[in-house]
Amino acid sequence: MSVTAGVSDIALAVRDKLRGKIGQTKVKRYWPGKAPEWADDADEDGDIKMARADALEKAFPTQEDSDFARKDDPRLRRLAESRIDNRDEVRADHRRIRQAEIIATEEEETRRQEWADMEEENEEALEERRRRIKEKSRLREQEEAALPAEEEEEEAEEEEEEESEYETDSEEETMGLAMVKPIFVPKSERETIAERERLEAEERAIEEKERRKLEERKVETKQILVEEIQKEELIQKNLEMEANIADVDTDDEVNEAEEYEAWKVREIARIKRDRDDREAMLKEKEEIEKVRNMTDEERREWERKNPKPAPLPKQKWRFMQKYYHKGAFFQNEPDDTAATTGSDSIYKRDFSAPTGEDKMDKSILPKVMQVKHFGRSGRTKWTHLVNEDTTDWNNPWTHNDSLRAKYNGKMAGMNAPISRPRGSKKLKDWDV
Amino acid sequence: MANRTDPAAKSIRGTNPQNVVEKILRSKIYQNTYWKEQCFGLTAETLVDKAMELDHLGGTYGGSRKPTPFMCLVMKMLQTQPEKDIVVEFIKNDDHKYVRILGAFYVRLTGTDVDMCRYLEPLYNDYRKLRQN
Numbered sequence: 001m002s003v004t005a006g007v008s009d010i011a012l013a014v015r016d017k018l019r020g021k022i023g024q025t026k027v028k029r030y031w032p033g034k035a036p037e038w039a040d041d042a043d044e045d046g047d048i049k050m051a052r053a054d055a056l057e058k059a060f061p062t063q064e065d066s067d068f069a070r071k072d073d074p075r076l077r078r079l080a081e082s083r084i085d086n087r088d089e090v091r092a093d094h095r096r097i098r099q100a101e102i103i104a105t106e107e108e109e110t111r112r113q114e115w116a117d118m119e120e121e122n123e124e125a126l127e128e129r130r131r132r133i134k135e136k137s138r139l140r141e142q143e144e145a146a147l148p149a150e151e152e153e154e155e156a157e158e159e160e161e162e163e164s165e166y167e168t169d170s171e172e173e174t175m176g177l178a179m180v181k182p183i184f185v186p187k188s189e190r191e192t193i194a195e196r197e198r199l200e201a202e203e204r205a206i207e208e209k210e211r212r213k214l215e216e217r218k219v220e221t222k223q224i225l226v227e228e229i230q231k232e233e234l235i236q237k238n239l240e241m242e243a244n245i246a247d248v249d250t251d252d253e254v255n256e257a258e259e260y261e262a263w264k265v266r267e268i269a270r271i272k273r274d275r276d277d278r279e280a281m282l283k284e285k286e287e288i289e290k291v292r293n294m295t296d297e298e299r300r301e302w303e304r305k306n307p308k309p310a311p312l313p314k315q316k317w318r319f320m321q322k323y324y325h326k327g328a329f330f331q332n333e334p335d336d337t338a339a340t341t342g343s344d345s346i347y348k349r350d351f352s353a354p355t356g357e358d359k360m361d362k363s364i365l366p367k368v369m370q371v372k373h374f375g376r377s378g379r380t381k382w383t384h385l386v387n388e389d390t391t392d393w394n395n396p397w398t399h400n401d402s403l404r405a406k407y408n409g410k411m412a413g414m415n416a417p418i419s420r421p422r423g424s425k426k427l428k429d430w431d432v
Numbered sequence: 433m434a435n436r437t438d439p440a441a442k443s444i445r446g447t448n449p450q451n452v453v454e455k456i457l458r459s460k461i462y463q464n465t466y467w468k469e470q471c472f473g474l475t476a477e478t479l480v481d482k483a484m485e486l487d488h489l490g491g492t493y494g495g496s497r498k499p500t501p502f503m504c505l506v507m508k509m510l511q512t513q514p515e516k517d518i519v520v521e522f523i524k525n526d527d528h529k530y531v532r533i534l535g536a537f538y539v540r541l542t543g544t545d546v547d548m549c550r551y552l553e554p555l556y557n558d559y560r561k562l563r564q565n
Contacts, residue, residue, distance in 0.1 A: 263559030270556065 035091070056080045110137070114192055127180050315352035320362045320370065326351045435462055441513035444542050449510045452541050457492065458507070460499050467504045476514045479505065483522075486530040489537075490565030500565050502534065509538050516547075523551050529560050 028037065057080055060073070113133060187193055294302060362370055373379045382388050391398055398404075437450050444452055453461070461467050470482060483505055490500040509519075522535025536555055539547055 259559055259561070263557075266559070267556060 033095075035088075111192070111195070124179075127182075315350065317352055318354050318358055318361070320372065321354055321358045322372075324351060435511070437510075438512050441511075444510075449513055449542065450507070452510055453503075453507060457497075457499060457503070460492070460497065461504055461507050464499050464504060466501045467499075467507070470501075471504050471508045474508050474512070476512070476518050479508060479512070479514075480522075480531065483531045483534050484528050486534070488563040488565045489530060489533050493565050502530070502565075505534060506537055506541075509534070510541070513542075520551060523555070529558075529562060532558070533562065 056076075060076055060080070110133070113129075185191075291299065291302065371379060371381070371383065393399060435450075437448055441449055443449065450458065474482065482501075486502055486505070488500065489502045491503055492499050519535050519538055522531050523539065525531055532555070536552055539551055543551075
């Protein structure tokens with residue numbers, strides 16, 4: 001709720017209440033574990049407690065309306081008469097989680113009782129007590145019959161009961177109801193001893209179970225360990241195997257003979273290579289000498305027989321394909337025969353193939369766009385020589401007709417093949 | 433300064449012997465941990481011990497082209513420039529093949545052609561296997 005400036009919320013609340021509205025409930029913050037304000041504003045003093053008790057008594061007087069109060073509200077009476085000094089402690093105590101404590105187990109109780117019985121000298125009382133115990137246990141059994149308790153105690157009890165019942169019954173039948181002659185129960189049939197032994201047997205059984213469990217666990221852990229180790233070994237082996245596959249096996253001692261043979265092959269190959277190279281060089285030299293000393297006709301014949309390898313057909317580049325030279329570093333026939341550069345197929349690819357922009361056919365573009373670097377600042381306006389030619393073909397000296405053709409024929413270097421220069425007459429006159 | 437050549441060293445091919453190895457690889461070797469830890473202050477004898485521990489040869493490996501210890505030792509030899517006899521001993525020894533290779537490589541880098549013909553040709557007869565990285 002928005003607090004209007006200058007007006008406190010208390011005032012607002014008061015106003016609301018006066019107007020009949022239910023004022024805004026102020027929710028105080030909740031702190032877990034902390035007693036709310038209304039609970040312990042007062043000090044926890046004994047006197048004040050007394051005072052409170054007195055006040056309570058006044059409100060609910062115990063003596064005058066006594067019966068009514070007493071019977072119906074013993075709780076109130078209890079509260080009023082409570083002399084607990086420190087309520088806080090009690091409250092705190094109340095919050096403490098209590099664990100279930102076993103004060104006494106059934107068996108212990110019965111045992112105790114029976115021992116008590118045994119110590120008693122009065123036989124009658126003994127018998128009576130016995131009977132009482134049996135009845136009680138019978139009742140209890142009936143109650144607990146529903147529970148899925150598999151306690152041996154119960155069985156034992158039942159057995160005991162049956163036995164004792166049987167005994168007592170037989171006794172009763174013969175002797176009558178009142179007096180039951182005490183019969184000597186041999187040690188093996190005594191309930192208590194039997195029970196004790198049974199208990200001990202149980203304990204031993206439990207211990208054995210625990211021991212077995214421990215052993216089993218040990219065995220299990222050992223197994224797990226073994227598995228883990230095996231796994232690790234496998235991993236290691238796999239790694240090593242892979243490494244060995246990748247690695248070159250450098251064991252020299254293995255297969256000496258094979259290695260020697262392999263080396264022999266390699267060495268022979270090397271020697272052969274060297275010899276071939278030398279011979280090839282010699283042969284070339286001889287050939288060059290021979291051709292140089294040939295006459296013209298023989299040379300022509302020879303050339304016909306051993307034609308020069310035709311230069312690789314030049315690839316036709318597309319219209320306005322960007323000029324690319326692969327560079328002078330990678331040459332056709334480098335000297336270094338052992339070089340690894342230039343041997344990869346990437347160096348032998350076709351460098352005149354169109355890439356990127358060149359793949360598009362630029363002839364379909366409008367004339368304006370048929371320019372190198374279109375749209376960029378390095379754009380050139382001029383295209384190619386023939387395009388930019390501004391010769392005026394109408395002039396008589398540029399006009400291509402028969403006169404022009406004759407003149408061109410006389411110009412130097414236009415007609416005659418270069419291989420056989422003939423020389424001009426003027427120069428001949430010079431000699432003479 | 434750890435990366436200076438021995439001042440008494442001769443120049444090879446007209447330049448600092450360390451320049452035989454190209455600049456990029458050289459910088460990588462100087463930054464390599466093997467170089468910094470193991471190859472500091474090595475002399476010829478201690479270099480032999482290190483060379484005996486080698487088990488592979490090679491230049492660089494991996495995506496970032498790390499230099500191998502072999503390469504670092506080559507660099508060290510270029511830096512200290514051991515005598516020719518020592519290097520010939522490297523080559524002559526028979527048991528440790530990687531020491532031999534180290535010596536041979538050094539001769540190939542720094543030696544004259546006569547040296548190479550004399551010392552390296554016989555190595556053709558050694559057909560033991562080598563692990564290359």
